Amino acid sequence: MTGLFAGLLDDAAIFPPGNAPVPDAVAAYRGRRSWPLVGPFICSLPRWEELRGTLTAGSPLPVALTVPGGAQDVPAALARARAEPRVELAALEVPASAETLDDLVKAADPHVLTYVELPWADVTAATVAALADAGLRLKVRTGGLVATAFPDERQLARVLVTAVQGGVPFKLTAGLHDPIRHRDPATGFEHHGFVNVLLATARVLDGGDVVEALADQDGVRVARAVAGIDDTLAERIRHHFVSFGTCSVTEPVDGLLRLGLLPEDPR
Template sequence: MKSSTQSFLSNLIDYAGLFPPSQLPLEEAIHNYASYKSDADAWMLGRFIIPASRLDELDPYVSLFSKKIRLDISAIGQRSTDASHCLGLLQSDLDKISAFCHRHGGKVSINVYEMPLPPILPNSHFLKTIARETNKHQLQTFCEITMPLNDEWVDMMLQTVDEISEHNRKEDIQLGVKLRTGGVTADAFPSPEQVATTLVACYERNIPLKFTAGLHHPIRMYRDEVSTKMHGFLNLFTAGMLVGVHRLDIPTTADVLADEDPSHFRFTEKGLFWKDLIVAVTEIEQYRKQSLYSYGSCSFDEPREGLQSKKIL
């Protein structure tokens, strides 16, 4: 396997089998994850995604794991309506995370927390409190933007990342952004231009990104089940890297995201190419480690089957 492929795909896919459209029972999802952890493709697998409020339900299944093959978890926060409500739910989640880790020791690890912000513009005190409280539990925190996906979304997103950027500039504890790139209906999918604006904005502000939803396939394509085009995870992460390496503007970044031709994406020993633009292997490693974290998928099989069909694996 080419080193560029390995660097790009390493721990890329967080398993979110509990969530739509799969929405599996917990027993089936956690057994799937345990099986994937011992699979030949386990190197592409990231964390098991579960709401922090449901961690207690995992207790009977921790025996599937060990200190050598660990249950790595990204905990999801609860949705809220305002800052006060959000911080109350946050404390409840953190208590559950702490208790779960204490019960199970080295068999489990929870070091990522994905927190849906309330659909309001966050202020500095609010963000500082989130960062301070989650840092007490050694959690890397990604703040999900939950504004309605309408004509005002870009402005609200930009204001939100400005606030996060200002927080990160002033404080030692850094926050990331989580971007939702789809759902189970067509109206849940942001356009290539909206995603491109987010990628460029977060790069310019040095904010790390995590993604979720709708990223089942490597390359963008139309899907009957949602009656729209779904973003490709190869498009998405390639676009994010090209923004950093080649300082792409928003229209060109949107072109990468909208590209439906697999032949335009090539992994070589030198790096990853999109058309004639290259991201070197060392740059892939850098961006995956520092700014383009991973994405949540309700299937692990679908993405890797897509990669195999494109002769990438």
Template sequence: MLASIKTLFVSVVDYAGLFPPAKLDLEQAMANYAGYQSTAYAWMLGRFVLPASRLSKFTELLPKFPTQQQWKLSVILSQDIEPDIEKMRSLDKNNAIAVTSLEIPPLPPTEIKKVLSHLPEGVDSYFEIPFHSEIQAYIAVLQHTGASAKIRTGGVTVDAFPSISQLYECMLAFAKAPIPFKATAGLHHPLLGKHPLTNEPDSPVAEMHGFLNVALVAALIYQQKITPEEALEFLKESSPEALQITADSICWQNYQLKLVEIEQTRQKFFRSFGSCSFDQPIDDLKKLKLLS
């Protein structure tokens, strides 16, 4: 395993098996997550994404899945934020669970200000920012708060996918602020390409963003190493031959990311991406010979 790849992808996949297109029931999703923890690729596994409304059922089912590792949860809050946070606090005495992040649904910037004061300390918070919104208003309210952003990079319909320029402009705004971010939905494959959006036989097909494209462009933007024109081109990259990967660096054309820059970006800027599949990203990385 190359150190550069491990640094880029450590704890990168927040497992969202409850959500489309997988849309598993809670017990099956929990069984999957527990199983992933014992695989050779457990180092890529991030948090288990769980709506606050299902916390009670989650704790009820938990004894069925004993593991040596603590369950790291990313809890999605509803519009009733304060009661949801109280539900989360009720888990504090359960040593098998650690709520490490909260995900907040789209809110107007004025409402985000109110919510920030209620969030618990020591837990990452991700505020979802719609692509068709005035992003600078969100930047202004999140900047210097320690909170992070969440962007939706796809879905089960063609119109759920942002354009390449929208994706770039959003990441650029976050980097300038700077505000850390996570992505969710649609990032099942490493590189840009056309794929079915669901597992149904008649599924629509769309061009899906690649999580490798997003991770590396985020790093190049954050490290101030790339021009806007080249960033847009790299988000369109679909050929693995364009990359040169060694143990201590990843290169694309004339741009190089050193190991320390990749590590810094993951810690401070591009935090993770949510996926309803953990196997698919791994299988695709194996096909590219980036994992063995």
């Protein structure tokens, strides 16, 4: 079961709403790099020099570099990453739209893992096919600081089905600290659960009800269904749903322990 969650959590501690200072976030990341659930550290290109100021000798820091300026800034991002031996470039994450996707395809380096962040409405069979043809991956936003940043279960289900059927691996970002779908009592925002997303991806693969899997707020029922996933299906799920960015790594781990989905505390 642990394999279903291996490398699932990309550390986005410096992004809202966490907003951890870069030195603190890097130090914390290094302290938990050995946790099997933790993926790369996420940094944005505008904060690259802040990140460099924290780097020390030793093992390179695995970094997923977000490029908010889009395709035009990809060459600069690649040049900076390649000039810094204390960083291991795990991936680029670049926003685009259906209209600008061709520009990003041209700017991308085929030797660098690249996630293309598309708006939900732009995740279509055509755009996913273009990503697949170019060897690019999909990134989708599942939350934020306003209600409109959260897709509902039908919108997210359509994204998952389109990505899986199109053969394009995807990652998600924002709003997924908790394993189970819930309404935040402070904001009123309806958050997706990352365990719900794992189950929904399984449903795409096995022909089940994807919307129902995303909408279910019964943690016991969702956890029971996920606990029944065998290793073969788990591998297929994670081939598609690669990871999600979270400004808290401890909250997702706490949630999985609470649901009994981890055999032991990885910390």
